[in-house]
Amino acid sequence: MARTDAIILGGGIVGVSIGLQLVKRGMSVALVERAGIGEQTSYGNSGVIEGSTVLPPAFPSSLTALARVAFKRASEANYHLSFLPKVAPWLLAFRAASQPDRIAETSRLNRPLFARAVGEHEPLLLESGAARYLRKTGWMKLYRSELAFDALTLEFDLAREFGLPLERLDAEGARKLEPSLNPVFKRAVFWPAAASLSNPLAVTRAYAARFAKLGGVTVKGDARTLHRSGSGWRVETDEGGIDSSEVIVALGPWAPDLLEPMGLKLPMAVKRGYHRHFKAKGGASLSRPVVDVAGGYLITPMEQGIRLTTGVEFAARDAAPTPVQIDRLMPALRGLFPIGERADDKTWLGSRPSFPDSRPMIGRAPGQKGLWLAIGHAHWGLTLGPVTGRLLGEMMSGETPFCDPVPYAAERFLA
Numbered sequence: 222m223a224r225t226d227a228i229i230l231g232g233g234i235v236g237v238s239i240g241l242q243l244v245k246r247g248m249s250v251a252l253v254e255r256a257g258i259g260e261q262t263s264y265g266n267s268g269v270i271e272g273s274t275v276l277p278p279a280f281p282s283s284l285t286a287l288a289r290v291a292f293k294r295a296s297e298a299n300y301h302l303s304f305l306p307k308v309a310p311w312l313l314a315f316r317a318a319s320q321p322d323r324i325a326e327t328s329r330l331n332r333p334l335f336a337r338a339v340g341e342h343e344p345l346l347l348e349s350g351a352a353r354y355l356r357k358t359g360w361m362k363l364y365r366s367e368l369a370f371d372a373l374t375l376e377f378d379l380a381r382e383f384g385l386p387l388e389r390l391d392a393e394g395a396r397k398l399e400p401s402l403n404p405v406f407k408r409a410v411f412w413p414a415a416a417s418l419s420n421p422l423a424v425t426r427a428y429a430a431r432f433a434k435l436g437g438v439t440v441k442g443d444a445r446t447l448h449r450s451g452s453g454w455r456v457e458t459d460e461g462g463i464d465s466s467e468v469i470v471a472l473g474p475w476a477p478d479l480l481e482p483m484g485l486k487l488p489m490a491v492k493r494g495y496h497r498h499f500k501a502k503g504g505a506s507l508s509r510p511v512v513d514v515a516g517g518y519l520i521t522p523m524e525q526g527i528r529l530t531t532g533v534e535f536a537a538r539d540a541a542p543t544p545v546q547i548d549r550l551m552p553a554l555r556g557l558f559p560i561g562e563r564a565d566d567k568t569w570l571g572s573r574p575s576f577p578d579s580r581p582m583i584g585r586a587p588g589q590k591g592l593w594l595a596i597g598h599a600h601w602g603l604t605l606g607p608v609t610g611r612l613l614g615e616m617m618s619g620e621t622p623f624c625d626p627v628p629y630a631a632e633r634f635l636a
């Protein structure tokens with residue numbers, strides 16, 4: 222029977238990043254993954270390291286926007302009708318957290334994590350030999366009406382408060398950065414401090430290889446076999462049982478499969494999202510991720526081609542894919558960028574593991590000695606993986622955490 226200082230459950234970007242921080246602190250670590258490293262949510266995302274993210278997504282505030290979603294006309298959001306009763310409490314909590322004062326509070330509480338996001342990735346990319354995937358070219362958001370642009374006051378105010386650089390552009394200014402975009406939009410905001418990756422899967426794999434080089438062990442196993450053993454924990458793996466007093470849950474959207482049977486019911490919902498890859502027509506290209514805010518979609522250059530990612534879909538995590546948002550947004554995308562034929566034959570579906578207050582959960586699991594949580598990273602798991610690893614590493618080894626971890630504690634939902 223093997224014994225380690227820590228067991229990490231889940232080999233996505235969050236689990237792998239935590240593994241790196243723990244082995245660097247001299248701990249022996251086993252990372253338990255049932256599929257391939259980085260092949261789930263951490264594979265198909267948009268690859269943005271959103272260091273300059275200011276506001277979390279909000280519940281629609283205008284009746285028109287809500288009606289478009291309700292009548293399934295919107296490309297930015299979709300839902301499965303049969304799932305609505307189940308997700309209704311989460312949606313109500315999300316709507317409450319979307320009020321301007323609450324959303325500004327969330328923005329400030331999440332800021333310490335976002336502020337270090339790019340800075341935590343950079344050294345890991347270098348030491349893992351993966352720096353070639355990093356683009357420090359920012360990202361750009363496009364607005365199709367002056368009205369939409371004028372609604373950004375809170376975002377601009379907070380950006381100023383946080384000292385974040387941004388450039389307000391008209392269509393011609395935006396086309397100087399991205400000449401292949403057609404001027405179907407009125408305004409744009411360029412956020413130069415964001416970065417992006419051209420292959421998130423390759424990066425997570427490179428971090429895992431670095432983890433192994435530093436002595437970490439990756440084993441195949443099912444996290445749901447975790448059980449109490451003596452004063453600690455044991456998980457069964459293909460290599461046999463592994464014992465440890467410390468276990469970190471980094472199972473992304475699958476965390477409830479383990480936690481709910483233990484009696485830890487947390488308000489996590491998934492915001493599903495899709496991607497497809499396309500070729501660009503006639504030598505068109507992109508240098509950075511671009512968001513068409515009205516359509517709620519993003520296009521970004523990846524090694525596989527131009528990756529299109531969609532907004533959110535509220536449906537059961539394991540329900541069959543329904544990529545209707547892609548059909549709804551394609552006319553807008555074709556008008557914006559000379560998109561060519563498909564560069565893949567499969568539409569990818571992933572699930573953003575999300576809490577209604579748009580904060581991740583990083584810290585001890587209440588009432589479960591030795592169990593730690595690193596879950597609920599929603600739209601920003603790629604961004605926040607390494608910084609989550611740092612925070613948890615500092616907390617577990619008794620160092621002074623670089624920021625106050627209280628806003629990310631599970632207790633906020635258990636009062």
Ligand SMILES: Cc1cc2nc3c(=O)[nH]c(=O)nc-3n(C[C@H](O)[C@H](O)[C@H](O)COP(=O)(O)OP(=O)(O)OC[C@H]3O[C@@H](n4cnc5c(N)ncnc54)[C@H](O)[C@@H]3O)c2cc1C
Nearest residue numbers: 231233235255262263266267269444473494601602603604
């Ligand atoms: C369309 C889309 C676009 C996105 N774009 C961005 C972006 O641009 N920037 C950004 O920062 N974030 C983005 N995200 C969010 C980001 O991808 C996620 O927040 C992040 O990948 C979550 O990482 P994770 O390690 O928590 O989860 P995962 O990557 O899902 O890892 C969890 C791991 O646990 C494993 N697992 C599950 N159950 C078990 C079990 N029983 N036993 C053992 N192992 C198990 C899984 O196989 C998986 O490997 C996007 C998400 C989507 C869907």
